[in-house]
Amino acid sequence: MQAGKEMGSKAGRGISAPIALSAPKLAAAALAGGAVFGLLAYLGIDLTRGEGRFAAVWLPNAIAVAFLLRVRLKGENIFLAALWLGNVSANLVVGDSIYRAAGLASCNSVEIIVALALTRRVISARPDMRQIGDLAWFSLAAGIVAPMISATLATMVLASGAGVNLGNWARWALADGLGMIVIAPTILVIGDALRHPRIPSPGRMIEWAVITLAGILVTCAVFFQSTYPLLFLIGPVMLAHAFRLGVLGTAFAIINVAVIASLATVYGYGPITLVEDSLGSQLLTLQGFVASSFLVGLPVAAVLHRRRAILKDLRDREALLSMLTDNITDAVIRYDSNRIATYASPSARDVLGRDPEDLLDKTANGDVHEDSHGAISDVLERLYSGEVETERFTFRRLMDGADGKPQWLEADCATTLDADTGKVSGLVVSARNVTHRVELEAQLIRARRHAENAAQSKSQFLANMSHEIRTPMNGVLGFADLLLKSDLGTKEQEYADLIFESGNTMMALLNDILDVSKIEAGQIVITDAAVDLEHLLDGCLKLHTANARSKGLELILDWDSSLPPRITTDPLRLRQIVLNLLGNAIKFTEKGRVVLSARPQDQLLTIKVTDSGIGIPEDRLDDIFRPFEQADGATSRRYGGTGLGLTISRQLAGLLGGTLDAESRNGRGSVFALTLPLVEADTGAAMLGADAPTHQADTVRGDVIPTPGDEPYMDENTMPRANILLAEDHDINRMLVCAMLERCGQYVTIAENGNQAIAAIADARGAGEPFDLVLMDIQMPECDGYDATRAIRAAGISPQELPIIALTANAFPEDVAATKAVGMQAHLAKPLVFQDLVTTLQRWLPTRIIEEAELPRRRYDDLPIPAVKHGPGNLSQPNSGNPPLSTKPKSGGHSPAGPAAHDALQEKWHQRRAEALDAVADAIRTGTLEGVDLDALASTIHKLAGTAGMFGETELGEKAAALERALRAQVSGQVRRQLAEELLQAA
Structure with a gap:
């Protein structure tokens, strides 16, 4: 039955809703149906009346079933009742009693x-007798x-207390079954043909x-x-109808x-009358003959119809496939x-540049371009071995284009499998010309490489600019810091203060721009660690306490x-x-909290x-997170700033897996909300937030800025005199750092490159007067700071014995x-800030640092406010009670200190300036600018560019920097000569 249901689902074609007739029409249809049914029943009984009661x-039953399968009435029960009445009437006319007439009519109604019910459930509401499956299941259910x-029911009605006669059961079942199997399908086929008539061709009609x-x-x-018993001649007649006239012609023949x-x-x-027996035997023979005629004709016609439908479908598919491939x-x-x-396919001529006939009977990797032979062979091996079922790849075709340019094809390959063995039986390849796309991809790759090179050049440029700007600013801020700590008049003090603040402002702008660039380049590395959040936030507040108190x-x-x-x-x-x-909130808040x-x-x-x-x-809340944007122009002019702080903060928030949003209304304050994933740290995790809670470490540069009021306490006993080696090739930077160190009361020995530093350390150890600390520049001639440090550590000198601090503009x-x-143990970025140097000395020199736990806790309101606001590096004078000591001479030489330092610097500057200009003029005269070494x-020129701005010759420094870059880059000698002449003109 399940198979029948599946077949029925396929044949569930056109299930129509029951026809709703008005009461008069339904009554008329019922009366007509009952009359026809009664007439057919009477004729069936009367014409075949013999020894028994059976036709x-x-x-009638077959005709009624065929009618109701095609015309489904909404009042079907009324129609069935009318058929029953017609059947009862026919039975009464032929002489049956009322009991027998009603009983036999009821048996027909049940049938x-x-x-x-079975047909509609097993097959469909409209079975198609042209389908062999529908015909077979209908024969089983209805026949x-x-x-x-x-x-079975009729046999019990006819028994009438005289016992069950199995002969009656067989004759009833055969007569009714034969009618259902032969007549109902025939009527259904003829009815469907009449509903959808097709005008045949003249030849077909003949x-x-x-x-x-x-x-x-x-x-x-x-x-x-x-x-003569010629019944065998009917079989060929039925087959002729089945083969030539189809199901409809076979139905007429039946x-x-x-x-x-x-x-x-x-x-x-x-011939049936030749059976010398009773009329019942002749009728049984007639039933068998009609059934055999039906089985020879209609099932064969149905199979042939199915075959023709399959062939038509194949032809349609073949035509469609041919149309597609053509x-x-x-x-x-x-x-x-x-x-x-x-x-x-014919399109191979356009895609492959070859006639389709040239491709037949040739292997897939036969006539291919030598550049593509290996790739095609590898793909074929994977496909035919069953490793993959589909593959897509791009290869160069054998024939180049008319313009001589290579032509590139993209092929989609799919294997076909043998239905019996499941092994690969073939391969279907669909190829298209993708030369334009390959060229675009090549252009995109080149563009990406150019963009990557540009990004790398940008990063290198920013790194160089950082170094070039920090080097002169080291002198500007350092000497300004020293000036502020000397005895100056009120006016001079104010000028020095402005120099220092302007320098710090410029450095803040440089740092912000570098921050944004590094974040955009994806060069920020996030390092998760356990953090004491309350301590961290407390330290941030302390850092801004002074500014808040001042307002x-x-x-x-x-x-x-x-x-x-x-x-x-x-x-x-x-x-x-x-x-x-916090800095933004304090800057833009005049009063309140x-x-x-x-x-x-x-x-x-x-x-x-x-x-x-x-x-x-409110309409500017999104704008403030864009680079160089503030709420409006007036805000920028009044409060200053670069407009980069919020941009950096939001990008860093995203790197931390969170968001940064703002809520504000003009004139009513602002709320900036930082939302981050809340992940509780393991109890055993190392806590970075508490190891150094009192210092702000800049996320990009690594600078350390002391927090007001929280730096280690220092008095005259906390920084003893120590032996410090300064390795620095730039003479002005040497003089500056020496002046700062001597102000801290330290002995200073100078080395001009890494080799001198290594020799000085070895000599000092041999003399029993080892150095306590080394300040090591990175970029030095002969031997840089990296190689010098490696050599020192390789010699067995540990960090505990000799800390080495990097001193460089690369930050x-x-x-x-x-x-x-x-x-190395730490890093000091140029421009060198005096307080940073003091903090580093406190950290790494052998000194006693009073722990925070030994100091009384102070509220924010108790923190001291600096008398002069120079920036974070000038909170106090470290050794105000101890005047600087004289420098202790060592093998590497030392830097002078005292009132003559400024005059010495000026003299050194003029000497260095003259030497650099003479070298440039000599290079122009001798033509060495054309060389490569x-x-x-x-x-x-680098030294001239790094110090010119410190002595008021900014243009000269810019020209020198431009010439230096040209000398180090692969540019023409003509460009170098032009830049050299501009440098001399600026001098």
């Missing part, structure tokens, strides 16, 4: 209902099951007429004679044979199991005690974001900075990491 072929049920007439004549010839055979037999004609732009090629081409603002830390004591994040990046937000709060929210940490400042217009994180990797001249 030879029972037509009709069962046949309809066998339903008649058997009806026969064929129909000839075969049908011949079939009638043969059937009449067989049945209107009783001499009707013709059944009617002629029945009439002839009833009237005593035909018109598709891709070249389609079919290869067999031996990798031989058996088909090539009369209240700083508040609102800490939620439900937060875990330690979280996992990057403390340096988090510190920078919070410091930027600034609140720093921390709250948990689900699995997130929300840190908010709330101020009562000027606020931000990127990778530069700091490189110094640590070779064995100009490192010596470039180094001389």
Whole structure:
């Protein structure tokens, strides 16, 4: 039955809704149906009346089922009741009692209902008798099951207390079953043909007429004679109809044979009358003959119809495939199991540049370009071995284009499998010309390489600019710092203060630009660690306390005690974001307070900075996070700033896996909310946030800025005199650092390159007066700071014995990491800030540092406010109670100190200036600017470029820097000569 359901689902074609008739029309239809049913029943009984009560072929049930399968009425029960009444009337007319008439009519009604129910359920509401499956299942349901049920009931009705007669059961089942199997399918086929008539061609009409007439004549010839048993001639007639006229012609033939055979037999004609027995035996023979005619004809016609439908479908598919392959732009090629081409579409001529016939009977990797032979062979091996089923690849075709340029093809390959063995039986390839795309891809690759090179050049340029700007600024800020600590008049003090503040402002701008560039280049590395969040936020507030107190603002830390004591994040990046937000809040708030709060929210940490400042217009909230943007132009002019702080902060927040948003209304303050994943740190994790909570470490440069009021306490006993080696090739920087060190009361020995530094350390150890600390420049001639440090550590001198501090203008994180990797302990960035130097000396010289736990805790309001605001490096004078000591001479020489330092610097500058200009003039005169080995001249110009700005000759420094870059780059000698002449003109 399940198979029948599946077949029925396929045949569930056109299930129509029941027809709703009005009451009068339904009554008329019921009366007409009942009358026709009664008439057919009477004729069936009367014409075949013999020794028994049963008709030879029972037509009414079959006709009723066929009608109701095609015309489904909404009042079907009323119609069935009318059929029952017609059947009862016919039975009464032939002499049955009322009991027998009603009982036998009920048996017929049951048969009709069962046949309809099974057909509709197993097959469909509209079975198609042209389909062999529908015909077979209908024959089983309506031709066998339903008649058997009806026969069983009829046998009990006919028994009437006289016992069950199995002969009656068989005769009833055969008569009704024969009618269902022969008549119902025939009527359904003819009815469907009449509903959808097709006008045949003249030739087809002639064929129909000839075969049908011949079939009638043969059937009449067989049945209107009783001499010869010629029933075997009917089989070929049925087959001729099945093969030539199809299902419809076969249905007509079955009707013709059944009617002629029945009439002839009833009237005593035909081969069946040769059966010398009772009329019942003759009727049984007639039933068998009609059934065999049906089985020879209609099933064969149904199978042939199915075959013709399959062939038509194949032809349609073949036509569609042919249309596609003939018109598709891709070249389609079919290869067999031996990798031989058996088909090539016409489009191969355009795609491959070859006639399709040239490709047939050739291997897939036969005539291919030598550049593509290896790739094609590898793909074929993977496909035919079964390693992959599909493959797409690009290769160069054999024939180049008309312009001589290479042509590139992209091929989609798919294997075909043998249905029996499952092995690869062939290959289908679809290829297209992708030369334009390959050229575009090549252009994109070149563009990407150019972009990568540009990004690398940008990074290198920024690194060079950082070095070039920091080198002169080291002198500017360092000497300005020393000037501020000397005895100056009020006016001079004010000028020095402005120099220092302007220098710090420029360095802040440089640092912000470098930060943005590094973040955009993806060169920021996030390092998660356990962080004491409360301590970190407390330190950030302390850093801004002085600025807040100077403006009369209240700083508040609102800490939620439900937060875990330690979280996992990057403390340096988090510190920078919070410091930027606090700095902005204090800068744009004239009165009131600034609140720093921390709250948990689900699995997130929300840190908010709330101020009562000027606020931000709502339509500008998104703009303030873009580089160099502020709320408006007036804000920038009034409060200053680069407009990069919030850009950096939001980008860093994204790197930390969070967000940074703002809420504000103009004139009503602002709220900046930093949201980060809240990950509680393991109890055993190392806590970076608490190791150095009192210093701000810049996330990009690695600079360390002391926090006001929290630096280690220092008095005259905390920094004893020590022996310090300064390795620096730049003479002005040497003089500056020496002046700073001697101000701290240190002995200074000078080395001008790495080799001198190594020798000085060895001599000092041999003399029993080892150095306590080394300040090591990185870029030095002969032997740089990296190689010198490696040699010192390789000699067995440990960091505990001799700390080495990097002193360089290269301040990127990778530069700091490189110094640590070779064995240095810390990093001081140029321009060198005096307080940074003091902090580093405190950290690494053998000195006693009073721990924070030994000092009384101070509230923010108790923190001292510097008398003069120079920036973070000038909070106090380290050794105000100890005047500088004289420098102790050592093998490497030493730098002078005292009032004559400024005059010495001026003299050294004029000497260096003259030497550099003479070298340039000599290079122009001798033509050496055309050469390639100009490192010596470039180094001389580098020193001029790095110090000119410190002595008021900014243009000269810019020209020198331009010439230096030209000397180190691969540019023409003409460009170098032009830059050299411009340098001399600027001098």
